[in-house]
Amino acid sequence: MTAAPRTLPGADLCVHCGFCLQACPTYLTLDDENDSPRGRIVLMKGLAAGTLSATDDAVGNHLDQCLGCRACETACPSGVPYGQLLEQTRAETATARPIGFLSRVVLATFAHPPLMAIAMAGARLLRALRITRLLARVPGRLGNLMATLEATRRGAAASYPPAPVTRARVAVLQGCVMEGLLAPVNRATERTLARNGYALCSAEGQQCCGALHAHAGDRETARALARANIAAFEQSGAAFVAVNSAGCGSAMKEYGHLLAGDAAWHDRAAAFGAQVRDVSELLAEAGPVPARGAAIKVAVDHPCHLMHGQRLSDPPARVLAAIGGIAATELPDAAQCCGSAGLYSLAQPALSQRILAPKLNGIGASGATIVATGNPGCMMHISAGLIRAGSDARALHPVELLDAAYATDHQADHQGGSR
Amino acid sequence: MDPLTGTLSAIVGATHVIARPSELIVYENDGLPGYHKLPRLFVAPGNREEAIAVVRALAASNAPFVARGAGTGLSAGSLADGIVMVGMQRMRRIIELDPVARFATVEPGVVNANLTKAAAPHGLHYAPDPSSQTACTIGGNVAENAGGPHCLKYGVTMNHILAATVVLPDGEVVRLEAPRDDEIGIDLLGAFVGSEGCFGIAVDVTVKLTPNPARICTMLADFMTVDGAAEAVSAIIAAGIVPAALELIDAGTIAAVEASIYAAGYPTDAAAALIVEVDGPIAGLDEDVAAVGRICRAAGARTVRSATDAAERARLWQGRKKAFGAMGRMSPNLVVQDAVVPRTKLAPVLRAIAEISARYRVTVCNVFHAGDGNLHPNIPYNASDPDEAARVHEACDEIMALCIAEGGTITGEHGVGLDKLPYMDALFTPDSLDAMCRLRSAFDPARRANPGKVVPIHRCKEWLAAPGVEA
Numbered sequence A: 001m002t003a004a005p006r007t008l009p010g011a012d013l014c015v016h017c018g019f020c021l022q023a024c025p026t027y028l029t030l031d032d033e034n035d036s037p038r039g040r041i042v043l044m045k046g047l048a049a050g051t052l053s054a055t056d057d058a059v060g061n062h063l064d065q066c067l068g069c070r071a072c073e074t075a076c077p078s079g080v081p082y083g084q085l086l087e088q089t090r091a092e093t094a095t096a097r098p099i100g101f102l103s104r105v106v107l108a109t110f111a112h113p114p115l116m117a118i119a120m121a122g123a124r125l126l127r128a129l130r131i132t133r134l135l136a137r138v139p140g141r142l143g144n145l146m147a148t149l150e151a152t153r154r155g156a157a158a159s160y161p162p163a164p165v166t167r168a169r170v171a172v173l174q175g176c177v178m179e180g181l182l183a184p185v186n187r188a189t190e191r192t193l194a195r196n197g198y199a200l201c202s203a204e205g206q207q208c209c210g211a212l213h214a215h216a217g218d219r220e221t222a223r224a225l226a227r228a229n230i231a232a233f234e235q236s237g238a239a240f241v242a243v244n245s246a247g248c249g250s251a252m253k254e255y256g257h258l259l260a261g262d263a264a265w266h267d268r269a270a271a272f273g274a275q276v277r278d279v280s281e282l283l284a285e286a287g288p289v290p291a292r293g294a295a296i297k298v299a300v301d302h303p304c305h306l307m308h309g310q311r312l313s314d315p316p317a318r319v320l321a322a323i324g325g326i327a328a329t330e331l332p333d334a335a336q337c338c339g340s341a342g343l344y345s346l347a348q349p350a351l352s353q354r355i356l357a358p359k360l361n362g363i364g365a366s367g368a369t370i371v372a373t374g375n376p377g378c379m380m381h382i383s384a385g386l387i388r389a390g391s392d393a394r395a396l397h398p399v400e401l402l403d404a405a406y407a408t409d410h411q412a413d414h415q416g417g418s419r
Numbered sequence B: 001m002d003p004l005t006g007t008l009s010a011i012v013g014a015t016h017v018i019a020r021p022s023e024l025i026v027y028e029n030d031g032l033p034g035y036h037k038l039p040r041l042f043v044a045p046g047n048r049e050e051a052i053a054v055v056r057a058l059a060a061s062n063a064p065f066v067a068r069g070a071g072t073g074l075s076a077g078s079l080a081d082g083i084v085m086v087g088m089q090r091m092r093r094i095i096e097l098d099p100v101a102r103f104a105t106v107e108p109g110v111v112n113a114n115l116t117k118a119a120a121p122h123g124l125h126y127a128p129d130p131s132s133q134t135a136c137t138i139g140g141n142v143a144e145n146a147g148g149p150h151c152l153k154y155g156v157t158m159n160h161i162l163a164a165t166v167v168l169p170d171g172e173v174v175r176l177e178a179p180r181d182d183e184i185g186i187d188l189l190g191a192f193v194g195s196e197g198c199f200g201i202a203v204d205v206t207v208k209l210t211p212n213p214a215r216i217c218t219m220l221a222d223f224m225t226v227d228g229a230a231e232a233v234s235a236i237i238a239a240g241i242v243p244a245a246l247e248l249i250d251a252g253t254i255a256a257v258e259a260s261i262y263a264a265g266y267p268t269d270a271a272a273a274l275i276v277e278v279d280g281p282i283a284g285l286d287e288d289v290a291a292v293g294r295i296c297r298a299a300g301a302r303t304v305r306s307a308t309d310a311a312e313r314a315r316l317w318q319g320r321k322k323a324f325g326a327m328g329r330m331s332p333n334l335v336v337q338d339a340v341v342p343r344t345k346l347a348p349v350l351r352a353i354a355e356i357s358a359r360y361r362v363t364v365c366n367v368f369h370a371g372d373g374n375l376h377p378n379i380p381y382n383a384s385d386p387d388e389a390a391r392v393h394e395a396c397d398e399i400m401a402l403c404i405a406e407g408g409t410i411t412g413e414h415g416v417g418l419d420k421l422p423y424m425d426a427l428f429t430p431d432s433l434d435a436m437c438r439l440r441s442a443f444d445p446a447r448r449a450n451p452g453k454v455v456p457i458h459r460c461k462e463w464l465a466a467p468g469v470e471a
């Protein structure tokens, strides 16, 4: 069964040069061009032209196995908008190939704040009771899930005073998982921004960013969430929307594209997208204010949606460079996806672990105790892998490191003053 | 079900055999858009033993086949028209790297740039650097005798291959080695390099590694006329300077690159720019740099600047090396051409190409290894417009005829494959073509390796009956 021909704008840009092949984690893991960007573009063109059927499981699997990491875009000289092709294809084949049950449940939870609150409270309870730690190394999916939750455990953070306001008003996206499981990262984000002279304000009524829904092919839910967020941040009066989750930031910067067909919202969406900044961009813009911090060896990994989605690798490096005590080195495969990729670790658990494996080896070889990466999914996936491998190293957000360094400095200076 | 599927699955595992048409279509073409041929089956051996067993199984059932590296070829050389495709991408281990004796033995699916990456900690690199080096494989490079910007000084693939283990189409495994100076006999390795997959499958390749130069200086000179740039090329070589690389990019190419993620800072208002790189021991390099600057200015260069650090140097090269890919943004389709003319004829030939493109109302973007006289006049166009497609086709034929008439040839590095087959008659006498057929028969008497490519079969009567071949 094949559908009527559709257009797939941007697919024709592909000249089949192959420059994207070695950038693609699934190609390097599976060794089949059907699991490469160049091959998937051929498949997507076939689906669009109607020469391939969306009910062909082989074709569907190759597209499902795509991480959506967009490393292929950063490698592509011709400017193929791979991420957009994939989202469009997933949306248009969603009736023929419905989203899996598990993913549907997760997506529904993310879109409904009361459900999300219950889920997050449950997860926090498991964590507080240390059940997550107990079960983290049990083989299989349950152990993996527990390790992923255990990865969000954080100690108490010390505080320090903000600097006088010298910079713009910003509102921080609270996010779903960030506020639910990694609230200390949000607080660190707020403190470091304030320490660098930003004025913080809140945006009431903000929601999930909708990135996961768009990636999975549920564009209508994604659009509804986008509209809610645009309205919420508009009324906050902030000049910038600060985002500490690379995946959310990437999606929010592209709200203009998501709402391109919506006459009433398109301009507002585009204007909103232009106000979105990764937290590292705002900090780098301000310097950031240097810190001494403790001496630690840090391995740097780049979240795909920062490096490839937003083309940012310098700002996080500047955040780390502001911390005197840190010796930072990039992981050899820093530009390559860790396998977390939104719902991927749920939908493709085995492949996700195979993609993670070389990264864990690299971390082991680096001798670092901390992996710096600015995305909740990556932090959780990498830390979970480390926990399950029995390693003491953990993945943290760069702003957590900067925040800790400011706190350490403040404490040291304070004690020095009172002595 | 295809009877071979089971046989091949037993050797390499079922996941590495593809028989469904909906999955085979991704293997329908190589780096040259426009040709599509559906393979009968795709099989990817994971190591040398599996590769040998696969070829033997194919021999036993008399099945023709084509090897495929990364499918970046630009002559449709790795297309398998209804025959078996043997993919080499799983065979990507570096078997041995000896930094003291300066050689490496690699599986054929090792990507060119990954070999250089592995050699870098030892201050070494693999010298042949096709622009596709971040994608193409050593096996594909050997089969095409690939060149690259730095082959002007360091030589092409041929000059860097020490040995290869080859499984001949009948399943026999032979070791081919470069002859030593005092040896008499046939250079079979020399015959294999550049054989475009028609002589069997290389299952390992031993290559030379080259020490990195002590110092490198990369210069960018921009010109307001293409003529000026072409003259500078001849003058630099005539002055006795051997640049490591000498590349010309014209205005159309600059526009495509500067619009891409690989924007290199080439001046978008220039008619052409030269990338000139000189390298070597510290002594004498400054004189070469000064001389290149002088010669370029004398030929009309507006500015000549040198990359100040490694990052800028890399940026200048990235722009050049991704130029062909960047042209994808200009039109839905692209003709990638490859021809050679004597270096001294560069200026008149480029003028004639400009005249041809104007006459046929097509856009030619030149980006090429100027030091070697190896032209790449590329034409972005829209294939769904039959009138434009016809004009592009005719312009191409005329450009090829021009290059031959000027004493040049029809391919510098991309090979003949399927794409250049029609031009072979114009270049070679029937006797030469017949000799090629006979050499090919020596390696592949049953004519099962990459049939229908390279030598036009209507010239070789004995080939007409070959399986999988159409006259």
Ligand SMILES: Cc1cc2nc3c(=O)[nH]c(=O)nc-3n(C[C@H](O)[C@H](O)[C@H](O)COP(=O)(O)OP(=O)(O)OC[C@H]3O[C@@H](n4cnc5c(N)ncnc54)[C@H](O)[C@@H]3O)c2cc1C
Pocket: A016, A017, A018, B030, B031, B066, B067, B068, B069, B070, B071, B072, B073, B074, B077, B078, B088, B108, B109, B129, B130, B131, B132, B135, B136, B137, B138, B139, B140, B141, B142, B143, B144, B145, B146, B147, B148, B149, B196, B197, B198, B200, B201, B202, B203, B321, B324, B325, B413, B414, B450
């Ligand atoms: C953007 C771009 C730029 C390029 N720039 C250059 C350049 O600067 N210089 C240049 O020379 N080429 C260039 N090329 C062409 C191409 O990259 C080369 O021809 C390259 O050598 C092909 O390697 P591959 O691994 O992709 O081989 P494929 O395209 O897969 O195959 C090419 C040929 O090699 C044969 N083959 C592959 N593996 C084996 C093996 N193990 N044993 C025997 N035969 C085998 C195939 O049968 C086929 O005939 C460029 C291509 C692109 C897309």
Ligand code: SF4
Pocket: A013, A014, A015, A016, A017, A018, A019, A020, A021, A037, A038, A041, A072, A075, A076, A077, A078, A079, A080, B325, B328
């Ligand atoms: S790099 Fe871009 S143009 Fe080249 S094959 Fe990949 S997607 Fe296509």
Ligand code: SF4
Pocket: A023, A024, A025, A026, A027, A035, A036, A037, A040, A065, A066, A067, A068, A069, A070, A071, A072, A073, A082
């Ligand atoms: S998005 Fe990532 S996994 Fe998907 S094709 Fe591109 S590089 Fe490969």
